[in-house]
Amino acid sequence: GLWYYVFMYLTDKVMVSGGRAMGAFLDKPKTHKHNNHGEGNGLRYGLSSMQGWRVEMEDAHTAVLGLPAPGMKDWSFFAVYDGHAGSRVANYCSKHLLEHLITMEPPSVDAVKAGIRTGFLKIDDHMRSFSDLRNGMDRSGSTAVGILISTDHFFFINCGDSRAVLYRNSNVCFSTLDHKPGNPREKERIQNAGGTVMIQRVNGSLAVSRALGDYDYKNVDGKGPTEQLVSPEPEVFEMMRAPELDQFVILACDGIWDVMSNEDLCVFVKSRLEVSSDLEKVCNEVVDTCLHMGSRDNMSVVLVCLPNAPKVSEEAVRKDAELNKYLESQVEGNIILFSELLFGSSFTLFLTPELSRTLFCRAARTLAVICWIFSGRGYFCNSLIILAAEKGGVAVRQQHVLWSMKCQSPDELCSCSFCLKNKNTILASCGV
Structure with missing residues (x-):
């Protein structure tokens, strides 16, 4: 019983709904x-x-x-x-x-x-x-x-655990708050409605405490719509615009935020x-990067650029072109060579455990350092790096970058988190 819930907690937002198990994955991702x-x-x-x-694709916008x-x-x-x-509620709301x-009153x-x-309460009642x-x-x-933008104001709107951020003056100025069952205010409402919070889920099942739809969680007698186990009430945050400082707004589902922090995503978008x-290309790079960083969820991102958004820099374009040229010369060279030596190549038969271990560390470090140089924060979107990693069987993650900065001895396993977590894999690949 409990172990089943723990397993499902690690795999999906909804564990079981009316006998329908959630969390099924494809053999390979659909990248269209x-x-x-x-x-x-x-x-x-x-x-x-x-x-x-x-x-299934369940996101909408x-x-x-x-x-x-x-x-x-x-x-x-x-x-x-x-x-x-399912996608029924998301598609209808979109x-x-x-x-x-929209109100007919003066705005x-x-x-x-x-x-x-x-409006949120009305559409939730209407869909019922x-x-x-x-x-x-x-x-x-x-x-x-969501966000409503007037000439003078931002109105940030949130119901659930998708998120919006405002990037102003090269800093994350604002972020909406995720509605999670473990939050004290949310937990109090759930318990007052006769529910429980188990493994950070409503009644051990739903990982968000506010949402549209989800009517199985909105049937408590004597409780109003905002007092149910799951509430459709949004939080609304109003802010004055700062035209000389505001740069962009990002709206994204948790398939993005699961693998990138607010700050890291904004810095990444700014650099691109x-x-x-x-802007479509920039958003595609965000999605591709999150996929290759390990996101297993649907992924959606909307980027809204304000008048003071970063502009294309000739220097940045030149450096990006130089990087692409460098990668083209390296992908079929050292990176692939290192990876093939370590994963499945016949050359592995002639390597001593010590040499194999050295090559493994240096291969991972090579990939990590290139990623580090590319973005400065351990994230990457260049297709050549992704290709190299996939061909070699090496999953490029932020951990590789952190490890490469900490592990100073390529000839032996150190005590850093990467080596400790992957000790058995490393030793097995080295024939130990």
């Missing part, structure tokens, strides 16, 4: 991407989404420049929805949430914030009437993270914007 981009109201945006290792309401033509709305136990948020700050909260959701044939739910003005 859905892209879109646009420009207006002084903004540019790009987006990318990928199914990845999941059996919204991007609207100019809202169809009086006095809101210069407003814009962007959102990411991370579905679970098409219809905005119409529930004052208080009216907008109240309209957002009311759908026959497939009402009779239990579909038990899906979805997080929602200095090389390319193609």
Whole structure:
């Protein structure tokens, strides 16, 4: 019993829903991407989404420049929805949430914030009437993270564990807060509704404490919609814009945030914007990087560039071209040679354990140092590095970079986390 829950905790957001086991993975990831981009109201945006290792694509998104309401033509709305136990709720919200948020009142700050909260409750109540959701044939739910942008304000909206960040003056200025069952405020509501929090999940099953849909968790008699085990109530954060300092906003599902921190993702995006003005390309690089860093979830990211966003730098473009040229000369050389010597090559038969161990350490360090040089933070998106790693059987991760900075003795296993975690694999590959 308990071990089953522990296993499922490590594999998915929803463990079991009405007898339907979640968390199934494909034999190989689906890497086709859905892209879109646009420009207006002084903004540019790009987006990318990928199914990845999941059996089904359950993410959805919204991007609207100019809202169809009086006095809101210069407003814009962007959102990411991370579905679970199916895509029904996420897909519906991506098409219809905005119409529930827009108010016909003059768009004052208080009216907008109240309209957002009311809109979430309305669409959640509206979807409950759908026959497939009402009779239990579909038990899906979805997080929602979004932003309304006016000429003067940002309205960050969050319900669940997708996340939005604002990059201002080369720093992460703001981030939404994930709604997790273990958070004291969320846990108190869950327990007051008669539920429990087990292994950081609602009743040992759902890993988010706020979501749209998920009606199996919204049936407690005597409790209002915001007092249920899972609440559809969003948190809304209003901020004044700082046109001379604001650079970009990132909205992404947890398939991105699982493997990148707020700071690291923003620094990565900033570095890529200095090389390319193609926002779809930058978003694709984010998704590819997260996939190869080990994300097993659907991945979606929306990048909204503000007027003061980083511009393409000739120096950065030159350095990027030089790196590509260097990698082209190296990929079929030392990196592949090291990797083939270590993983499955007939040459391994002639290597002593000591020499094999030395080559392993140096191969991993070579990959790590190149990644470090490329981004300065241990992340990479260059397809040549990915190709080298895949051909050689070496999984390039941030741990390689951290290890390469700590492990100073390539001829023996040290006590760093990488060596300790991979001790058996290293020794086996070295014939020990």
